[in-house]
Amino acid sequence: MRTDEIGNVLGFLPEAHLGEGSTGLIVVLSAHLDTVFPADTPLAPLVNGDRLEAPGACDNAAGVIGMLAIAHALLHAKFEAPVSLLFLANVGEEGEGDLRGVRHLYKEEALAGRIAAHVVLDGAGAESAVTQALGSKRYQVVISGPGGHSFTDAGTPNPIAALASALAAIAETPLPAEPRTTLNLGTIHGGTSVNSIPEIASASIDCRSIAPEQLVRLEVAVHRAVEDAVERANEIARGNGVAANKLLSFAIHMIGDRPAAQLPADSPLLEALRAVDRHMGIRTDLRLGSTDANIPMAQGVPALSMGAGGDGGGAHTRQEWYSDKNRETGLKRVLLLTLAMAEWAAGL
Ligand SMILES: [Zn+2]
Structure with a gap:
């Protein structure tokens, strides 16, 4: 032994x-x-x-x-x-x-x-x-930005707003009944106070299926939704004259991966x-x-x-x-x- x-x-x-x-x-x-x-x-x-x-x-x-x-x-x-x-x-x-x-x-x-x-x-x-x-794949999505004062720094892109629109898009991803495929938005964290633009917002997501190709499809959908939401927020911020170093960035961490x-x-x-x-x-x-x-x-x-x-x-x-x-x-x-x-x- x-x-x-x-x-x-x-x-x-x-x-x-x-x-x-x-x-x-x-x-x-x-x-x-x-x-x-x-x-x-x-x-x-x-x-x-x-x-x-x-x-x-x-x-x-x-x-x-x-x-x-x-x-x-x-x-x-x-x-x-x-x-x-x-x-x-x-x-x-x-x-x-x-x-x-x-x-x-x-x-x-x-x-x-x-x-x-x-x-x-x-x-x-x-x-x-x-x-x-x-099979299951679990992700933690993290969106971060410079944060700031809700009034004096207004216009600075907001990680919670970007995360919220990404999650709303992810929640609308079509899921086949056969092979049974599920997606859950499990947790959401972020922000420090009601009058602060948050520096960070994060959420965890659980995707399950017995079909490997469905898990790949959901992975792509999660990445696309987050990337689109962050890009949209940054575009608006750029239009408002926000400096390039004050834009949002994101990371998607795989926190669980069980093959189907x-x-x-x-x-x-x-x-x-x-x-x-x-x-x-x-x-x-x-x-x-x-x-x-x-x-x-x-x-x-x-x-x-x-x-x-x-x-x-x-x-x-x-x-x-x-x-x-x-x-x-x-x-x-x-x-x-x-x-x-x-x-x-x-x-x-
Ligand atoms: Zn057991």
């Missing part, structure tokens, strides 16, 4: 395949270590009937424990998978983590090119799988999932979500995210709970799917 420079923990079966010079395909089973809760959140796990109540108990202690259980079962049975398995406990899945743990695996690790398939364990359940990766993708209908991973379903008498419900599987899926690596069995609720709240009732079904499903993909990878 080893810990990489950002805190991901990697363990291989068999261990020998950890070596630098090793080659061959790998199947990844991963679970994220991070939670949405601040580090100082009080943790006093409570056992209530068959429920374990604690922040993070389900999302994603259930996934991490499930992954360790699979590794333990394979070790215990001295079972050698036909290709190496990488067990990855990764950081940075939630919110502003922006999938940085798995992103790092695919960007920085020399072994990234050897990954044949990737199963992500996230939370509870044994009836669904996320096979459509909802979809597991193709003929993906070997879907085929394996259906075979496991048949064997176990389950009918997996295929869902849309934003998970660690977004990263491999967007790179064409067969990947999905599924629960590690049992039941849970209250995710992302302090009332979160997990129950290990019928967890065996979920674990069996994960184990069979992982080994089926190892079998498939061995034949490549």
Whole structure:
């Protein structure tokens, strides 16, 4: 086992395949270590009937424990998978983590090119799988200018006015219902007092779609609207004789970027999932979500995210709970799917 420079923990079966010079395909089973809760959140796990109540108990202690259980079962049975398995406990899945743990695996690790398939364990359940990766791009728009006194500096271009007209234009961007694409103006900040021309105004914007081309289209729309609004404000200011060094400028920062993708209908991973379903008498419900599987899926690596069995609720709240009732079904499903993909990878 080893810990990489950002805190991901990697363990291989068999261990020998950890070596630098090793080659061959790998199947990844991963679970994220991070939670949405601040580090100082009080943790006093409570056992209530068959429920374990604690922040993070389900999302994603259930996934991490499930992954360790699979590794333990394979070790215990001295079972050698036909290709190496990488067990990855990764950081940075939630919110502003922006999938940085798995992103790092695919960007920085020399072994990234050897990954044949990737199963992500996230939370509870044994009836669904996320096979459509909802992409999101988040921006912070910042418009700044010299600011000034509302009366004596009147005519100086106003960042709030320019931002407001940019946001009004962005809000009118047409959004297709299919593929479902959304745009949200989330926050707005700026100004110091009612009688000051503000120096700065900013807003954050969230765009989501399963279609990468829609996200590109929205990115262009956001840039165009901001650029047009700032240019218009500057043009008026120039007309009023405002000096070139007193005009507005803008910056658009990408504050989140999760790629959109979809597991193709003929993906070997879907085929394996259906075979496991048949064997176990389950009918997996295929869902849309934003998970660690977004990263491999967007790179064409067969990947999905599924629960590690049992039941849970209250995710992302302090009332979160997990129950290990019928967890065996979920674990069996994960184990069979992982080994089926190892079998498939061995034949490549
Ligand atoms: Zn999670």
